[in-house]
Amino acid sequence: MIERPTRLLLASLSVLLSSSALADFSASPEEARRIAKEAYLYGFPVVEMYKTLYAQAVDKGGSNFKAPFNQIGNTAKAFTAKDTAIITPNADTPYSFVWMDLRTEPVVLTLPKVEDSRYYSVQLIDLYTQNFAYLGTRSTGNNGGHFMIAGPDWKGPQPANIDRVINSESSIAYALYRTQLFDDKDLEKVKAIQKGYKVQPLSGYLDQPAPKPASKVDWPKLEANMSDSPELFRYLNFMLAFAPSQDVEKDLLERFAKIGIVAGQPFNVGALTVDQRKALEDGISDAKAEFAEFKKTRVDTHEVTSGDFFGTRDHLKGNYLYRYAGAEMGIFGNSAEEANYIGYFTDKNGQPVDASRHDYTLHFDKGALPPAEAFWSLTMYDGKNKLLYANPLNRYLINSRMLPDLKLDSDGGLTLYVQNKAPAKDLQSNWLPAPNGPFYGVLRLYLPKPEVTNGQWKMPLLTPVNQQNQ
Template sequence: MAAGTAEAARGGGGPGQEELTALAAEAYVYGYPLVSGLSLVESCTQEGFGALAPAPFNHFSHADRPERPDAYPGFGGGDTVCSAAQLDLSGGPLRLHVPDTGGAYYVLQFVDAWTNNFAYLGSRATGTGSGDWLIVPPGWAGEEPGGVRGVIDAPTAVVSLVGRIACDGPDDLPRVRALQEQFSLTHVEPGTHRTGLPAPDTDVPERLAFFERLRVWTADFPPAAADRAYQDRFQPLGLLEEGPSPYVSAGPALVRALAEGMTQGRARVVAAGRSGAPVGGGWEMDPHLHDYNLDRFEVGTIDSTEWKISDREASYLVRAVAARQGLWGSHGYEVACAHTCQDSDGNRLHGAHSYVLRFEQPPPAGAFWTLTTSGSPESRPVGNPADRHAIGDRIPGLVRADDGTLTVHIGGERPAGPAAVNWLPAPDGEFRPVLRLYTPGRAALDGSYAFPAVELRER
């Protein structure tokens, strides 16, 4: 390995410059999820993330409020309160306790170091009752303790646990906060427990830092066996070398190939960005953005061809796009999100106007549905007396017509009369409504549900 890399770094032997650059671009696409995901793990443990305060490994961090839909970064959309825990299983299994939520929706999503969603606990997957679960590291062969509902076998020693609890508004926060305090993680086996990620070599130049992180973290968190043959192709780049970093004093040919390859790989990921498939009424939805997990299906996942990308190599690019657009997002069978940016005439939605959205049939969601508005970076959220940033089927007092039709009023100005209950404020600039379906029904996924168009009220 070292000889091949050294030859490439000197520019003699091994792959040519163009081939080396193309290989670096492929390595960027392949490794971007690992680097971005574990970089976020570091942020969560050191600086925090969004509404979540920093917390050490194997401890929960809980948000104290729903995140505004326009907040970035963050995991929420104004309808749930988030929790997260970064797990380090190198010291042995962890026992996770989940409380009884009394029938209220919640989900705990397990994400491995490569950003694969490999397990779910919660309303859809395991119900809302209390219980304990054992989370074990790769290759663990210990004895299962008594009193656990099941074992979750982690593909990597570091796992991100992302939780969301449904919240019906400010008055519901005390209930949610009380539930959060009941989630716990405890070590099962005595001993020393590592609390950190392997450190890249700080002497590596910044322009090569991505590949240094990929090299170090790949060694500690190997991918699924089926990915390793593909990963072996990156040997000429030095990504498989152990010990001292080959990037501290890399030759000019290798430096140029890695820098140019990263630029090309990043452009490839950006170009492959996905907005979703049309689902009617000007709406788009992409419930299959996170279907790249092909190997590990623990509790709560659906192991079927419908939710797996058939081409393994194609899944690497989808995985990179998902990491860029929706890192740690859920499978579409847990939460499906539809969005639009246009009215029924095809014009861009803008907060200077008022709109209506008429649901003749409620959105098909097994748990609940919520509509929020997301503005452009230059748009400003509109304040409102109720501090409302989401509307959905859990809002008390929504006004419906005699035939059951629900008309949501969207805009910067609060409508007069009873319609005010059905008002969803919009930013003052361009915006897009986002419709979240928690545990979406089959009609939402197979295209049989007719998403209504957003209609301009001012004609």
């Protein structure tokens, strides 16, 4: 088994991405290509997560910085087109963010009591982008409480007045909070709830002396194309040093070591031979091609859903293509029991949606609106950058809270108009503006009802306007 350090030394971290050395590369070009494909699918989510970590917790001068480690950053507004740190964000639930450094001691998250009519959650994510636990409405209720998040090295009894101890398999973890926003007038209430979210090291919570701090980390700066080239493996080696190896991945990690992927070891792309670099690049291309085919034949056709891509390690069962798909299409998505995501990438004819070519409608029959215990929301994204689409209305979504303001059809159904240019004036309440080009929509159902998961409820499809009467 490849041993990964659980206590990181400053010296090893500071040279990890700058050393001229290269961990052992013993694979032939043919074998290296196969391993690189596998390692790319495995490592892409980890490195994509690092991008968000760096932007939100390290780069203090950056526009997307939220708070230092073990402190909370609140966004007292819904996401807009100006927010670029997370692709495919939702705009219904203002976020709060905590990047937890668990190397020295656990962190205690305190949640306030929230009214029963409001959905809120804390999604706990490890460095592999696996959702290892939840707090909030579904999992722990709306009465609040004190929850201790412990890293892989922590051992000890559950402290008094702690409602639950939750273990992370990585020593750096992410807590992503969502607080439902009813409407613009509700923003001050959301701010008040966010003020009740508290983060403390265990020693601070217990009013005890703090342990010796962990070694300072020299966080590597982000680079262009770091997720699309062999540079990804440099960052992967760096990130894997924060997570002890899992027995279930013993053989996988031994294969990765043949191309220099070893936790905590340097990976200098410049030290690769021409043949080695080409083998890695070809493997990455193979991985991307496999995903493109998978998306076309299984995702766009709704054979597999978001619920397959997000969850615990046990839920994913070693399916790294699924984990890659989740990170590629909408990193930090919720587990199936928390939310269901339906992606609208194609129309009812199986053609990629493009608002420069068609206007579209999305029709829900009477009594067939998305079944969700909390709420549902259809959000628009620019197909080119995977971000919210800037539009004159500043309308990024249509959700169930807006139903009183929407115009129903004569038979009681609901038709939404998905297009670039405004429809007729009497239809504009139901207009979801789309970019003048490729786009995609995501229908989110928070706390989906059983008829969603058992297939009883059938999702409607986007229909090009010139075909709606055919």
